Amino acid sequence: MNKTQKWILWAVLLTILALYPIVFGIYYSNVFVTFAIFALFAVTLNLLLGYTGLLSFGHAMFFGTGGYGTAIALEHIEGLPLLPAVLIGVLAAVALALILCPIMVRVSGTAFAMLHLAFGQLMYVLALKLRVITGGEDGVGGFPIPPFSIPGILSIDMTNPLNFYYFAIAVLGLSIWFIWYFTKTPLGSVMVSVRDNDNRVAYMGFMVPQTKAIIYVLAAAFAGVAGSIYALFQNLIAAGDGFHILVSFAPIMMVMVGGIGSFFGPIMGAAIFGIIEELTSRYTERVELVMGLILILVIMFAPLGFLGFLRYIKERWFGKRPDMTTTEDVA
Numbered sequence: 001m002n003k004t005q006k007w008i009l010w011a012v013l014l015t016i017l018a019l020y021p022i023v024f025g026i027y028y029s030n031v032f033v034t035f036a037i038f039a040l041f042a043v044t045l046n047l048l049l050g051y052t053g054l055l056s057f058g059h060a061m062f063f064g065t066g067g068y069g070t071a072i073a074l075e076h077i078e079g080l081p082l083l084p085a086v087l088i089g090v091l092a093a094v095a096l097a098l099i100l101c102p103i104m105v106r107v108s109g110t111a112f113a114m115l116h117l118a119f120g121q122l123m124y125v126l127a128l129k130l131r132v133i134t135g136g137e138d139g140v141g142g143f144p145i146p147p148f149s150i151p152g153i154l155s156i157d158m159t160n161p162l163n164f165y166y167f168a169i170a171v172l173g174l175s176i177w178f179i180w181y182f183t184k185t186p187l188g189s190v191m192v193s194v195r196d197n198d199n200r201v202a203y204m205g206f207m208v209p210q211t212k213a214i215i216y217v218l219a220a221a222f223a224g225v226a227g228s229i230y231a232l233f234q235n236l237i238a239a240g241d242g243f244h245i246l247v248s249f250a251p252i253m254m255v256m257v258g259g260i261g262s263f264f265g266p267i268m269g270a271a272i273f274g275i276i277e278e279l280t281s282r283y284t285e286r287v288e289l290v291m292g293l294i295l296i297l298v299i300m301f302a303p304l305g306f307l308g309f310l311r312y313i314k315e316r317w318f319g320k321r322p323d324m325t326t327t328e329d330v331a
Contacts, residue, residue, distance in 0.1 A: 017173075021165050029165045033233055035274040036172040041226040042254040042266035043179055044219040049252070050261040051183060052215050053195035055113045057248055058120025059223060062093040064127065064242025066224025067231035069093070071140040072133065082146045082158060086171070086228045093224025097217045105212040108198075120248055127239035139238025140231075158232070168229050175225050180263055182218065191215055246288070253291060257298050259305030268306050 021029035041063055048054040069092030070085050080088075100119065104112060127134045134140060148167055149155040158164050182188055190211055193201045198208050231237040241247070250273075251266065258269025273291060280290045302309040 017169055018166075021162055026161045029161065030233075031274065031278060033165055033168045033229075035270055036169060037226050037230050037233065038250065038254065038274070039267045039270040040172050040175050041223055042251040042258070042270050043176055043263070044223040044226070045251040046255050046260070046263070046266045047179060047183075047191075047215060047219045049255055050265070051188070051191050051195060052212065054108060054212070054216075055252075056116040057113045057245075057252075058116030058118070058123075059219075059251060060243055060245070060247035061116075061120045061123040062096060062220040062223035063227035063230070063247060064123065064237070064239075065096050066090060066093040066227030067237035067242045068127070068134060068140065068227075069224070070228040071143055071231045071237045074143040074146070075140055080146060082148050082167075082232075085146065086225070086232075089228030089231070090221050090224040093220045093227065094217055097220030101213045101216060104216060105209040117245075117248075120243065120245065124239055124243035124245070127243050134239065137239065139236055139241065141234075141236035141238075143235065145232060145235060164233065168233060171225065171229060175222050176267070179218075179222060183263060187211070187214070253295050255305075257295060257305055259307030262305070262307045265305050265307045272306065 020032060024032075041059075044062075045056065045059050048056055048059070066089040068089075070089035073088040074080055074085050104115065107115065128136055130136075145158045145164075147155045147157050148163070156163050156167075158167060183191070190201065190206055193206075194208055194211055201211075202208050227237075227242060230241070234241070254269030254273055255266045256269070257272055258267065259265025272294075276290060276294065277287050280287050284290075298305065304311070
């Protein structure tokens with residue numbers, strides 16, 4: 001697309017996001033905020049899995065740490081502004097990533113996945129046992145939600161669902177845009193090269209462990225953003241919401257269903273699972289069973305995910321037919 005078409009597309013997208021709560025109401029606005037939170041969460045996992053080739057079974061520990069960091073800060077620091085509260089959650093997730101980095105960047109494959117599973121379960125148990133800090137099974141809830149304020153200019157009440165919708169969509173949208181921009185940088189190209197052949201990348205003079213560390217911390221930081229917004233949105237964060245193993249598996253399923261390795265695949269996967277959950281929860285409580293069946297069908301019949309399936313359909317039915325006079329066809 002040329003620049004004019006891109007500007008028109010952005011204008012249409014921003015208009016839709018601005019009018020969405022007015023047209024569809026608060027309930028579906030809350031559904032959309034939930035989708036956006038898990039879309040960002042899935043995109044951060046795809047940064048590891050799809051772009052760097054690192055499968056994590058414990059990515060929820062950064063999501064939960066971000067949520068707990070923001071919730072605990074708001075509960076104990078009186079008068080804490082909104083953005084610093086979110087930043088505290090992000091820094092908590094980054095701190096955890098920096099602690100794990102020296103181990104994680106030196107392993108890959110099964111070892112990387114299983115170590116994250118172990119550390120993720122450790123964080124889950126700690127959240128349950130450290131009741132004085134985390135509230136145990138009850139979690140941290142009922143903390144004050146500060147207004148979004150610029151001193152001397154404005155103060156916007158974030159307990160209003162409409163105001164929080166615009167705040168959450170702005171933060172989550174900018175986060176997704178930043179990750180997309182990162183994938184287009186030279187370091188993003190090195191990241192993909194590490195996935196394809198890390199030995200060749202090291203031979204070319206790039207420092208593979210340090211590259212993995214940067215990507216790892218970046219993915220953890222934005223997973224912390226998603227967790228922080230989730231805690232503010234629910235006004236509650238508990239061990240089951242932040243550190244449970246199903247929370248780690250959710251973005252993996254979204255990436256697989258949407259399209260692994262594609263930037264917009266996880267976003268599509270989050271939308272698909274959001275729609276499925278909304279529809280199936282009206283008729284049955286076994287939402288996880290339905291999602292599991294869909295994941296099995298995708299792995300069996302569309303291993304490249306939804307976007308890969310659309311790409312296949314496009315090439316199969318709308319692609320250019322081969323020239324029958326080429327040497328290969330004649331032979």
